Each structure stands twice: as structure tokens, then as C-alpha cells.
Amino acid sequence: MGDFVMKTGDLVKVTIPPPAVVPALQEPVPLQGSAGSVTINGLSVCLQGDELPLELAEPLPYTAPPFTVPGLGTVKLTLTPSNLTVITKKGKPLLIKGEQFVAMFTVTDPAIQPTPAGPVTDPVAEKPGTAQFITTNTIVQAS
Numbered sequence: 608m609g610d611f612v613m614k615t616g617d618l619v620k621v622t623i624p625p626p627a628v629v630p631a632l633q634e635p636v637p638l639q640g641s642a643g644s645v646t647i648n649g650l651s652v653c654l655q656g657d658e659l660p661l662e663l664a665e666p667l668p669y670t671a672p673p674f675t676v677p678g679l680g681t682v683k684l685t686l687t688p689s690n691l692t693v694i695t696k697k698g699k700p701l702l703i704k705g706e707q708f709v710a711m712f713t714v715t716d717p718a719i720q721p722t723p724a725g726p727v728t729d730p731v732a733e734k735p736g737t738a739q740f741i742t743t744n745t746i747v748q749a750s
Contacts, residue, residue: 609750610689611742613653613702615640619660621682621710623736629669629680629712635741636660642697647747653702655691658684658740670718674729678718684738685709692749701749702740710738 618635638660640651659682666679689705712735717728 609692609748610703610705611744612647612692612747612749613638613640613657613704613740613742614647614744615650615653617653617743618741619658619663619684619738620741621663621684621736621738623669623710623712623734627669627671627712627734629667631663631667632682636663638702638740642695642701645695645697647744654695654697654699655686655702656699658686658690658702666715667712669712669714669734671729671731671734674718674720674727676719676721676726678714678729679716680712680714680734683711683713685711690740703749704740704742707737707739710736712736 617638620635621632638653640653641657642652645652663682668677687708691700714732720727
């Protein structure tokens with residue numbers, strides 16, 4: 608079954624549940640489509656690989672109380688078949704709204720809890736979460 612095609616300006620919302628706090632993930636982030644001449648209302652559609660905006664592809668600061676001195680981590684998104692079409696002429700599937708999918712925040716530099724005995728680092732290296740696409744496209748569907 609098909610769903611609405613994602614395009615430049617549509618959003619991805621990544622949720623990493625508490626206690627982890629990742630400020631860059633508090634609000635949905637706009638997608639940038641890379642399909643070039645394939646557009647919806649003049650905006651490039653999104654292909655597989657466009658699901659993680661550049662601003663989320665870099666290490667992001669986080670805290671996870673009681674670890675209040677910020678650490679860094681990276682986000683990885685794992686799409687489901689419901690988020691992709693068949694492969695297009697450009698060699699990649701289109702992104703479609705589909706269902707919620709897996710997000711993983713992987714710690715690269717742990718947050719720290721200051722203590723009188725010395726700093727204690729966050730022992731949780733992977734923080735699972737979810738992600739979903741949000742679109743304003745209510746016309747163009749694909750499967």
C-alpha cells in the first residue's frame with residue numbers, strides 16, 4: 608500500500624526517551640530532497656539517504672541526568688519497508704511517510720556526573736528511540 612511522498616521542507620521527528628536529553632532533537636528537523644528534477648510543487652522529493660538531515664549527521668550534545676556535564680553522540684535512523692518505494696530510475700527508492708521507524712543515539716563521548724570522588728561517566732552507550740516523517744504533501748502518493 609502506498610503513502611505520501613516526502614519532499615524538501617517536510618520533517619523528520621526523532622524521539623530519544625528520557626532520561627537522555629538531546630537538544631537538537633527537541634523539534635522536528637526539515638528534510639532536503641536530492642531527487643533534482645523530480646519535484647512536488649517545485650520542491651525536490653526525498654530519496655533514500657535524505658532521511659537524516661546534515662544538521663543531525665554530526666555528533667550532537669546530550670545529557671542524561673544525573674550525568675549533567677554534556678557528552679556527544681550520533682544519530683542513526685533505520686527505515687522500514689513502509690518508508691521506501693521501489694527503486695527509481697535514479698537508483699534509489701523515494702522516501703514515503705510510512706510508519707514510525709527506529710532511531711539509535713550512540714554515545715561517542717559520554718556525559719559526566721561530577722562527584723566528590725571524581726567524575727562518573729554515563730555507562731549507557733546506546734539510547735534507542737523512534738523517528739517518524741511529517742509531511743505537508745496530501746496529493747502525491749507512491750508505493
